[in-house]
Amino acid sequence: MRASRLLSILILLQHRARLTAETLAGEFGVSVRTIYRDVDELSAAGIPVCGDRGPGGGFRLLDGYRTRLTGLTPEEAETLFLVGLPEAANQLGLGAASAGVSGKLLASLPGDSAALAARLASRFHVDPVDWYRAAEPVKHLPALTRALLDQRSIEMTYESWTGVKRRVVDPLGLVLKAGSWYLAGRTAGKVLTFKVTGIRRLDVKSTSFPWPEAFDLADHWRESIARFEEGLRRETAILRLTAEGLRRLSELGSYAAEAAAAAGKADRKGRSRVRLPIESAPQAARLVLSLGEEAEALEPPAVREAVRVLASRMAALHGKPKDRKR
16 A cells, blocks of 8 residues: 555656645645655655755655656657557557557566456447547648657647638647547647647747646646637527427537526426527527427527528428429
């Protein structure tokens, strides 16, 4: 138990740079006194752990000290987090190294553990792409991955809905969501999110950039998603839906599922009122028509009018067949 905790403390110090005794005690559910004894044990074993007092202090490893994974090349060590995600590793340009480290890890396991791990790996598969979609081609992803790992700035031509711009960016992280890759990058003092398929040209610069110690990729991604969703649907429409309409609505995304779950009680005709966040009246009209006779738009008037206009156009388009010239 203690040996495992000592190793975990070493790994945490290696990845987080500096930690207080109180933080470590909370992490492992032990007393601060126990953490001080553990640190003394690490020091006695030759691990260069230093303690700094005062505000901003804590335990840290001497600069440059790293534990070594025997038998792994630097490229293989970089791909440890990709073991079990071969498609993602291939897209990042790290497929061969990922396969190599996977084989070495299996070979290092004692007894029947290697056979068990291989059996588990062969029976579970992760597919990050949604139904009826193919993975998007990501031309610049391998070069971008190398720049990220080497901490090199990039200069890229990026196309978004606002137009095409040339930017110098410090790459801070890559995120795979629903089959699409996104880059978190610092430019002009701000950390922004870019869709990798929007990169039209990419040049890796020879200069490195200082890493922002306070940056956390997972936190940035959560905050970025929250800001995007909050800004995307600023208006609200009130719909009246049948039970089948509620079921179909709940399949259109988490925001729609939450609205369907919060629907009011059904009236005598079996229809329930739903408050649905929307982007605009035209977008809401297309959604209502996709639900057919299972949905009715009640408010605001702009949505009802958009539904009426769009339905009239569709009815005219799908009227009686016209005589065709032979």
